[in-house]
Amino acid sequence: MSPKSSRQFAAMRSESRQKILESALELFALKGYHSSSMSAVARHAGISKGLIYNYFRSKEELLFAIFDYLLQIFDALSPGQPGSDPVMQLRQMTEKNFDMIERGDKHYRFITGIMTQPALQDLVHHYTGKVMREKLRPFFRLFAQLGYPDPVQAAYSYAAMMDGIGLGYIAMGDEYPLGKMKEYVLRTFCKKQES
């Protein structure tokens, strides 16, 4: 009677949509938005070109959907064990961040690649702002716990430092003193504040 259970359809849809999102995220991160054709996205996802348009109205909307997806991912990324020592948490998150920079993590590259494109800036401004705030949020609490007199300022400084290091690494490659910078960040930011 029922031609194909609606649950089946929902599952198919969900799976395909997910596959497209992840493939596109990866490809955009790897080649950039403008250099990744919809055909290439389809090929990379192992599906047909037309199917993408079953889920996303346009390349732009696909881009937005990826941002939404990223925000979910970041949300789910718990900032270390909330209960544990804040110094430890901060150090762990810093280590992880440096690891992402060094590995050329796709989420990281995706955002940097999109956000700095003048042609896209206005379109994604809404999302990049959200992403930045999302990334910043856990650090407000952490720097407060560490006794920083102005934890918001500290969080912004920490984030700027991390982003700048990422940019430097992109610009200079292995010539960039990533190891020394990590030590510097750990030494400068990841400690209790006194007085």
Add this chain to the structure above:
Amino acid sequence: MSPKSSRQFAAMRSESRQKILESALELFALKGYHSSSMSAVARHAGISKGLIYNYFRSKEELLFAIFDYLLQIFDALSPGQPGSDPVMQLRQMTEKNFDMIERGDKHYRFITGIMTQPALQDLVHHYTGKVMREKLRPFFRLFAQLGYPDPVQAAYSYAAMMDGIGLGYIAMGDEYPLGKMKEYVLRTFCKKQES
């Protein structure tokens, strides 16, 4: 100032070439490389499409030439009065840098926009490295003069902080606490180091 000038300036004697370079730099900074067609570059420069190809073999080579041009500009940009107080110099350069960030300076936007494009990274890696080193160079000396134990490290940190702030401002717009960040940078980096 530098020995390479004569050779390079020779390559650019032509007024048209110069005009194309500047127009393209401006347009690429404003709209991005991929969103600026060669026609648009020609229009913006007030010359014909074909003329560009008299001076540059391709869009890519035009891009490279702009980087060469930028390096000369940066070269010519003397870092304040070399003789004066290093603290003063550093403060002045910091102020100028923040000003560029806030104004969306075209040289700044150009480099950020190109360098973070995955599809272009490999192509321009050679140049971005040079640019970074060029930007870094005066700070080695300055931080040494300020008595920093590891002036190279300090220069990298300072540069990373500045770049990160620029990125943050791009991402969040006027929501970003640019003023507080400037104070922070001035307070943290632009002072004599003791003991």
Add this chain to the structure above:
Amino acid sequence: MSPKSSRQFAAMRSESRQKILESALELFALKGYHSSSMSAVARHAGISKGLIYNYFRSKEELLFAIFDYLLQIFDALSPGQPGSDPVMQLRQMTEKNFDMIERGDKHYRFITGIMTQPALQDLVHHYTGKVMREKLRPFFRLFAQLGYPDPVQAAYSYAAMMDGIGLGYIAMGDEYPLGKMKEYVLRTFCKKQES
């Protein structure tokens, strides 16, 4: 009424088939054949895309089926009361026709829209001929009853005039003197012929 009915109605027993035909007729009339996608037809009919292909092998065959359907409709449209005054009948049919023109009747628009499409003309020529003859038929009798010496000629002239008026109204919109044309037609064609 007509002997072919039983066979043709049998082919259309299914409620879905009927719904598709009517929806497609309406949509084709409203948006045109080429601008109405099969998806749009399905949506407009409230059924699934695939179901259309259960009843019609292709978009073209759907078009043909609509013509068949139209012919049935026209067949069922009795030309006024056959017994009554022929002048009255002709006047009534003329009024009705002008009403259809003014309202942009869907049957009318459908046929005009399809028939004048060069790409479709060869395909539907068979049907448009039938439709024309069908529309013409009652007028042969009427003009004969009115005493026209050449009722066939009169019917063709009347039909041409009506079709031309319809076209004029399409081309010029409300600027077209529809009212005056109606009076003209009533005055010129809808009267007894003497001598």
Add this chain to the structure above:
Amino acid sequence: MSPKSSRQFAAMRSESRQKILESALELFALKGYHSSSMSAVARHAGISKGLIYNYFRSKEELLFAIFDYLLQIFDALSPGQPGSDPVMQLRQMTEKNFDMIERGDKHYRFITGIMTQPALQDLVHHYTGKVMREKLRPFFRLFAQLGYPDPVQAAYSYAAMMDGIGLGYIAMGDEYPLGKMKEYVLRTFCKKQES
């Protein structure tokens, strides 16, 4: 000095534009607007696809330009010898019109094919109105000269009749009594009106 005289360029432009207009008019008339791809237009004109966009911003604008072109053509088509006998003029124009109908004249087919397309009607309404008025204009004078009490009404009726005959011929093909209709029109409209 001058790279290519601007007059040369103007000539090239004019020639190409003209070639495209005529080819597109012919193709649209032959295959219909929606069934003629821009590639096909280019092929038919013997030029490259991209060149069309050097002269027309879009397929739609090409369509509009064709209408403008048609209006020029119609304007240049003088309605017989203005000085001669009005009956003669009307007969000549009628003969010519029937000839166009029978030959499937491209100007005629183009307009009919476009004007009755629901998807295009709104777009070209402005032009079809103009075309109709342009076609109508000479007949106002002629029917006045023939002594018709309401020459405007007569012109509209004549035009409607001619258009309806054209439509009938399209619908029924050679089965349509074109010859008899011509005689009818000549007999009915192309004569002096008395009393």
Add this chain to the structure above:
DNA sequence: AATGAATGAGCCTTCATTCAT
């Protein structure tokens, strides 16, 4: 040196059609 008409590959997108369930 300079022009801009001309080319054609490639992009985003649409849509008739198929098919597993």
Add this chain to the structure above:
DNA sequence: GATGAATGAAGGCTCATTCAT
């Protein structure tokens, strides 16, 4: 009968590049 996910050919349009002058 019925569904809608999936396909891929084809369409409109852009743009880096070439070339005759």
